[in-house]
Amino acid sequence: MRLARLPLVCVSLIIALLGCARRPTPIATYDRNHDGRIDEWVYRISASETEYAFDTNADGKVDLIKMYVNGALVKIEQDRNHDGRVDLVQEYYHGKLSRVVRDDNYDGKPETIETYRDGKLAMVEHDSAGDGAADSVDYYENGRLARTERLRPKP
Ligand SMILES: [Ca+2]
Ligand SMILES: [Ca+2]
Ligand SMILES: [Ca+2]
Numbered sequence: 001m002r003l004a005r006l007p008l009v010c011v012s013l014i015i016a017l018l019g020c021a022r023r024p025t026p027i028a029t030y031d032r033n034h035d036g037r038i039d040e041w042v043y044r045i046s047a048s049e050t051e052y053a054f055d056t057n058a059d060g061k062v063d064l065i066k067m068y069v070n071g072a073l074v075k076i077e078q079d080r081n082h083d084g085r086v087d088l089v090q091e092y093y094h095g096k097l098s099r100v101v102r103d104d105n106y107d108g109k110p111e112t113i114e115t116y117r118d119g120k121l122a123m124v125e126h127d128s129a130g131d132g133a134a135d136s137v138d139y140y141e142n143g144r145l146a147r148t149e150r151l152r153p154k155p
Pocket of ligand 2: 078079080081082083084085086087106
């Protein structure tokens with residue numbers, strides 16, 4: 001189960017890069033709450049990819065991003081505590097939830113990765129130390145916890 005290390009590392013990188021100036025000029029902007037400041041931006045990333053960015057708490061900073069490929073939702077990124085860092089990522093495959101990456105203690109490091117198969121929870125990887133290596137994995141069958149695998153001995 002050494003492979004469990006890889007997704008966590010990649011996710012850390014993705015989270016670190018968010019908020020960087022990687023977006024083109026928006027194709028549309030909106031002031032949905034009419035306070036005179038833009039709170040929704042629409043970006044055409046490529047011919048098939050469109051991104052919607054939202055400022056849901058009107059602090060001028062984006063805290064919710066929805067990505068669509070050919071009109072289908074593929075990813076939602078949220079900054080739930082409004083510190084400028086993404087702390088919840090939800091990925092969709094063929095319209096169904098496929099993966100959730102959570103940084104529930106808002107330290108910039110995800111500690112839980114949920115994997116869904118056919119929209120059902122199949123696996124939860126835990127990285128309680130936040131060091132980028134999973135320390136236990138829960139496997140689910142038919143929505144129920146089937147077994148837990150510890151990847152490192154407890155100190
Ligand atoms: Ca905001
Ligand atoms: Ca955050
Ligand atoms: Ca964390």
